Amino acid sequence: MAHELHEKGLRLTPQRELVLSAVRSLGHATPEEVAEKVRSTHPGINLSTVYRNLETLENVGLVLHTHLGHGGATYHAAEELTHLHLVCSDCGAIGDAPIDAAANFVNTLSDDYGFKTDVTHFAIYGLCAKCAEKNDQKKRTDGKTK
């Protein structure tokens, strides 16, 4: 970590270490959640420091952010971003799928449109298996009662 920072003239501070280790231990996390985690052991750390450090750590390539919904970004340690996020529009559950599942899609976009897709940056949105089934049942019931 010190290496990546020093390469760009940046410094290794305790706050930076804490933010990075919070992101690593949380898996997916919003800035707010990172702040909460960091503060659970070091209450003095300011929210804006967390925001700034997430940005800095992203610039040096140690963390990445993904959009899972509404607006807020969620952060990941760079080395952990190895899966797609399947976000359920109904229950909000966040599922995973291997990046390979999108390999053909990515190739198609590259071959036909020259577009180099980063499939992890945005969530894949839809209905999880559970909610899809629930909706099917409801639809059948509605059909009968009408």
Place this chain on the structure above:
Amino acid sequence: MAHELHEKGLRLTPQRELVLSAVRSLGHATPEEVAEKVRSTHPGINLSTVYRNLETLENVGLVLHTHLGHGGATYHAAEELTHLHLVCSDCGAIGDAPIDAAANFVNTLSDDYGFKTDVTHFAIYGLCAKCAEKNDQKKRTDGKTK
């Protein structure tokens, strides 16, 4: 339009008609842009009315929103949402691709994970052809000069 609204006990107001026709004429639009369009002919209409009506029209299925980036949602008329959005991380350009380009991907997620994907809800993120080429050139140049 009156039909869809009345079915749910909602009313057809001039503001609603204006918001829907603004969305239809704009294609992609943020709430702010919709408001601007509406106000160009009817200055008195309040921004919160626009927000509320976009939500209402979405509930009755006449418009949909998509996340193209950062935070803000962009709205479409429901009948026009027939393409993927390819958002360039570098230059911000928004390209289109037919939904069919994702058909295999959608089937894979459905077959393997039971996940029913709505590919239009989030943008597909990556580098557009132009920026991908630019980056390639730069990478080659950097390689030589180092």
Place this chain on the structure above:
DNA sequence: TAGGATCTTGCAAATTACTCGCAAGAACAA
């Protein structure tokens, strides 16, 4: 087709999620 229940609107204030300016406090190269 007037009356009234209920939905909507406009307005202003409140919220949410960040972002910024600044002075005091660290890192770290020398």
Place this chain on the structure above:
DNA sequence: TTGTTCTTGCGAGTAATTTGCAAGATCCTA
């Protein structure tokens, strides 16, 4: 150690929505 430059904490500032309310509109009903 020391000075330069990066960082932090803090408070204030923004941008994008959201909400509470009273006045106004829509539309069902008789």
